[in-house]
Amino acid sequence: MPTLKYEQIADSLRQRIAEGEFPPGALLPSGRDLCEQWKVSRATAIKAYEILRNDGLIAARQGQGFRVTETPLARPAGNRRSGSTRLSGGRPFRRLGSPALEEPPPQIAELLELPLGTRALRRDRLVLLDDGSPMTLVSAWFPEDLAGACPRLAQNGPIAEGTTRYVTRTTGRAPVRAVDVIRVRLATESEARVFGEEPPLAVAVDLHVAYDGEDRPLVVEEGLTPSAHWERRDNYPMG
Secondary structure: OOOOHHHHHHHHHHHHHHOOOOOOOOEOOOHHHHHHHHOOOHHHHHHHHHHHHHOOOEEEEOOOEEEEOOOOEEOOOOOOOOOOOHHHHOEEEEEEEEEEEEOOOHHHHHHOOOOOOOOEEEEEEEEEOOOOOEEEEEEEEEEHHHHHHOHHHHOOOOOOOOHHHHHHHHHOOOOOEEEEEEEEEEOOHHHHHHOOOOOOOEEEEEEEEEEOOOOOEEEEEEEEEEHHHOOOOOOOOOO
16 A cells, blocks of 8 residues: 555654654754645645654644654553554653663563573663653563664663654564453562552553564563553443
């Protein structure tokens, strides 16, 4: 299926942001400039910006146009349904530690379809509540071969375009399906300390596995949320 013009424009801007041409806070080209550069209507240019805004990558400033977001957003693990966006489900976050290759727990290794003893790249982030306190601890695990092909996964800071788009753009491997499993357990002592709590602390565990078109695992995310902050709400028709 051919890429639509506004998607091409959005992808071009996303890559320029990712490569540092437009750092956090930078003003992006005006809609008029995009129209002239791409030979498109103003509506098409605005639609391209809306894609990036829904990704949480840019924000509109009254009378100033669009600027690159200074505070990136991230979502808790799971719920990556088609059509969902970082803007609707994302929150401010901060990275914990540095990404590192290590042997994942047996359950994570099994989900990544890795033999026991095989390393994977681990990236931790702490998704925050509105008051800046911790809400969800997310550990993202990437197969070592994928991490090797995507060196920016090993950087300390956030990836502006998001890891999914970065991996897709770099390797051509896009997620086409996912499996989410929700469980409940007690947090370990170290996990409880992240939330400023003492054990015993009940946490909801969201396990998210994304698969590419060849049904190979791209990433496993494990999100831990204290029971006081976890809620599931579905709205669906009956009858």
